[in-house]
Amino acid sequence: MPLEAKTVASSKTVMSRMMLPSDANPYGNVHGGEIMKLIDSAAGAAATRHARARVVTARIDELSFTAPVYVGNLVTARASVNHVGRTSMEVGVRVDAEDMLSGKVAHVASAYLVFVATDDRGRPVPLPPLVAETDEERRRLEAAEERRMIRLRRPRAT
Numbered sequence: 001m002p003l004e005a006k007t008v009a010s011s012k013t014v015m016s017r018m019m020l021p022s023d024a025n026p027y028g029n030v031h032g033g034e035i036m037k038l039i040d041s042a043a044g045a046a047a048t049r050h051a052r053a054r055v056v057t058a059r060i061d062e063l064s065f066t067a068p069v070y071v072g073n074l075v076t077a078r079a080s081v082n083h084v085g086r087t088s089m090e091v092g093v094r095v096d097a098e099d100m101l102s103g104k105v106a107h108v109a110s111a112y113l114v115f116v117a118t119d120d121r122g123r124p125v126p127l128p129p130l131v132a133e134t135d136e137e138r139r140r141l142e143a144a145e146e147r148r149m150i151r152l153r154r155p156r157a158t
Helices: 032-051 135-153
Strands: 013-018 054-065 073-084 088-099 105-118
Touching: 013 032, 032 054, 032 073, 032 088, 032 105, 054 135, 073 135, 088 135, 105 135
Parallel strands: none
Antiparallel strands: 013 073, 054 105, 073 088, 088 105
């Protein structure tokens, strides 16, 4: 029985977190690993919402830091499913940091992650197809398909 297709909007996820001194180095700059953890959490939630199954991070395809994050910033990660294959999917995440005192918001990171849906034994399971409804969602789907083709051409690590 084929799985019912799901829209991009049905799995979009937004997570925010205030950055604390324990998240940073002695100079007040937040560690990249803290941002990476938030990215993986938001992407994993979006992937789980789409799959309605367990998911595992298979790959961080690209992660770019574009600006620093400081203690006191409210960091928000927005994740959405860009592309779905048979058992894997790409999730895009955009991260912004807001200076809570000034209200200034800066784009601080972007990432693409690949997740695999699994059963209780860790075996891959089929995913519902993805429906891109807007021009932006269709653009992201096409770009994700190009990234997937590049990934498939890369030699596998052994």
